[in-house]
Amino acid sequence: MSGLTLYTYWRSSAAYRVRIGLALKGLEYRSEPVHLVHDGGRQHAAGYAALNPQELVPVLRHGDQVLRQSMAILEYLEETWPQPAPLLPADAAGRARVRALAQAIGCDLHPLNNLRVLQYLERELGQDQDAREDWVRHWTGGGLDALERLLADDPGTGRFCHGDTPGLADCVLVPQLYNARRFGMDPARWPVLARIAQACQDLPAFAAAAPEAQPDAPRP
Amino acid sequence: MSGLTLYTYWRSSAAYRVRIGLALKGLEYRSEPVHLVHDGGRQHAAGYAALNPQELVPVLRHGDQVLRQSMAILEYLEETWPQPAPLLPADAAGRARVRALAQAIGCDLHPLNNLRVLQYLERELGQDQDAREDWVRHWTGGGLDALERLLADDPGTGRFCHGDTPGLADCVLVPQLYNARRFGMDPARWPVLARIAQACQDLPAFAAAAPEAQPDAPRP
Numbered sequence: 001m002s003g004l005t006l007y008t009y010w011r012s013s014a015a016y017r018v019r020i021g022l023a024l025k026g027l028e029y030r031s032e033p034v035h036l037v038h039d040g041g042r043q044h045a046a047g048y049a050a051l052n053p054q055e056l057v058p059v060l061r062h063g064d065q066v067l068r069q070s071m072a073i074l075e076y077l078e079e080t081w082p083q084p085a086p087l088l089p090a091d092a093a094g095r096a097r098v099r100a101l102a103q104a105i106g107c108d109l110h111p112l113n114n115l116r117v118l119q120y121l122e123r124e125l126g127q128d129q130d131a132r133e134d135w136v137r138h139w140t141g142g143g144l145d146a147l148e149r150l151l152a153d154d155p156g157t158g159r160f161c162h163g164d165t166p167g168l169a170d171c172v173l174v175p176q177l178y179n180a181r182r183f184g185m186d187p188a189r190w191p192v193l194a195r196i197a198q199a200c201q202d203l204p205a206f207a208a209a210a211p212e213a214q215p216d217a218p219r220p
Numbered sequence: 221m222s223g224l225t226l227y228t229y230w231r232s233s234a235a236y237r238v239r240i241g242l243a244l245k246g247l248e249y250r251s252e253p254v255h256l257v258h259d260g261g262r263q264h265a266a267g268y269a270a271l272n273p274q275e276l277v278p279v280l281r282h283g284d285q286v287l288r289q290s291m292a293i294l295e296y297l298e299e300t301w302p303q304p305a306p307l308l309p310a311d312a313a314g315r316a317r318v319r320a321l322a323q324a325i326g327c328d329l330h331p332l333n334n335l336r337v338l339q340y341l342e343r344e345l346g347q348d349q350d351a352r353e354d355w356v357r358h359w360t361g362g363g364l365d366a367l368e369r370l371l372a373d374d375p376g377t378g379r380f381c382h383g384d385t386p387g388l389a390d391c392v393l394v395p396q397l398y399n400a401r402r403f404g405m406d407p408a409r410w411p412v413l414a415r416i417a418q419a420c421q422d423l424p425a426f427a428a429a430a431p432e433a434q435p436d437a438p439r440p
Contacts, residue, residue, distance in 0.1 A: 053369035054324055065313050068370075069327065072319035079312040092299040093285050099292035104274055107289065107327045112337065120358065127345065138340065149273035150288075 004029035007051065007059040009036045010214035013110060013175035014070040015058040019209035020171040021074045024085040029060075033216035036115055056114075071099075071106050074168055085205075087168045098162045101150060101169035105176045109143030113179070136183045144180065147173075148190040157192065159199050166200055174200050178211065224249035227271070227279040229256045230434035233330060233395035234290040235278040239429035240391040241294045244305040249280075253436035256335055276334075291319075291326050294388055305425075307388045318382045321370060321389035325396045329363030333399070356403045364400065367393075368410040377412065379419050386420055394420050398431065 006022065006029050008015040022029055034057050035042045042048060043055045052059045052068050060067040062080075067073045078087045088095045111117070113136045121127040121135060151157045161169035177187050177197045187194040200206045211217055226242070226249050228235040242249055254277050255262045262268060263275045272279045272288050280287040282300075287293045298307045308315045331337070333356045341347040341355060371377045381389035397407050397417045407414040420426045431437055 053366040054328060054363075055366070056328065065316070067316050067320065069320035069323040071327070072316050072323055075319055076312055076316040079315065092296055095299065096285070096287050096292050096296040099295055100287065100289035103289040103292055103326075106323075107291070107331050108274060108276065111327050111331050117332065120355075124354075124358075125345065125347065125351065131345065134344075135340075138344075143274075146273040146275070 003061075003063045005032055005061040006030070007032045007034050007048070007057055007061075008214070008216070009034055009057050010211045010217040012036065012057045013179050014056070014106075014114075016175035016178070016209060016211060017070045017106075017171045018058050018060060018073050018077075019214075020174065020206055021077050021087060021168075023205035023208045024087070024166060024171075024203075025077055025081050026084060027077070027081065031215055033214075035216070041115075071102055071168070071172070074171055078168070085165070087171065089162060089167070094156065094162060097154070097156055098167055098169045101147065101161050102172040104147055104150065105143065105172045109139055110176060110179075112139040133183060137185060140176070140180050140183065140185060141189075144176070144190050144193060148192055151192045151196070157196075160196055166203065166206075170196065170200050173197060174206060223281075223283045225252055225281040226250070227252045227254050227268070227277055227281075228434070228436070229254055229277050230431045230437040232256065232277045233399050234276070234326075234334075236395035236398070236429060236431060237290045237326075237391045238278050238280060238293050238297075239434075240394065240426055241297050241307060241388075243425035243428045244307070244386060244391075244423075245297055245301050246304060247297070247301065251435055253434075255436070261335075291322055291388070291392070294391055298388070305385070307391065309382060309387070314376065314382060317374070317376055318387055318389045321367065321381050322392040324367055324370065325363065325392045329359055330396060330399075332359040353403060357405060360396070360400050360403065360405060361409075364396070364410050364413060368412055371412045371416070377416075380416055386423065386426075390416065390420050393417060394426060 004027060006018060008031055034048055043057060049055050051066060058070055060073045067076055074087055088098055118132050121132050151161060156162050158164040160166045161173060174197050177193060180187060224247060226238060228251055254268055263277060269275050271286060278290055280293045287296055294307055308318055338352050341352050371381060376382050378384040380386045381393060394417050397413060
């Protein structure tokens, strides 16, 4: 047992990223579900807020270490268990490219669309469901359009975002495309992204990390 | 000459982060200003959009390399020029902590408040200046409150965010506090952050990177 506990929510795309990384590296872990809606959001409960003052999932515990922020957690997994399945290439330029692709989603796209932002749009700005869905589609569409160009125009792109093995950028891309589909967007708009996501979905690690495969997912 | 060109805007806090990193490492670079407001925003001009399809600053050119995303660029600087001024500690847990602090701002706070989001709130959602400033203060306040708790409660915090030398998290913190001040927030609300930011401002590298010190800043 690796002594790993993941505080997760089945549909959180930030938690989904970390689940993919853990699965790619073949690391076993205990899931500790944090329901983001029940009881007004259990991420706001005192016990969890003490673990993560940002009141967001995921958190990964590794022994005494409390690790926060999904992309930082993935880097920690990489540094602590560099094999199998390196999440970053060996060269600095390649590593910079992979990190920039991941951050194009993790910084500039995903945070605009998460639950707390949609709640603010509804509760503080009185925006109805149509306006909130337009908001999500605006930032998701523009963000993924830019990512498509970054990938389509670069010889570094292979079967996956960088070369022919999955890495950090793929861990971030797949959950974001899952989200786009939830909001009614057709991934065919981004042929390179859709092709890479399909290559990912064909791998058992990505299947194991999928929202519907989680213990806290609603049973059909 | 290091062959470095930074596409920058004096008041962009993402560009400001990279300027701090370059200055800490003593790297000379050429500044290529991209005015984010003139001509409808020169980051949207075809030439710049080809360089960065996200149409955001900064971009760093290093010889033939085109580097995007401020935190990925800072990691690249660290990997390419590990000395002087290491931006990350040597241990994986410390590195994870510093990255998580940086990402708490770079992912969950800053992207909500940048120019394009405020423009969308105004143009698409008809939000007036008061509502837009409330928006900025809401996300900035909550985000920095959480960061204050993360820093105040952790023995890893020193004179700077992590220990007694400035690093990646400080490069991200100082521009965000600059932004908070612009929106009328008093940094005294966050005593630990304010103390760290003051320690940073006392260093020549931070002074050289400041918005008002840039060649494209308006002359008083």
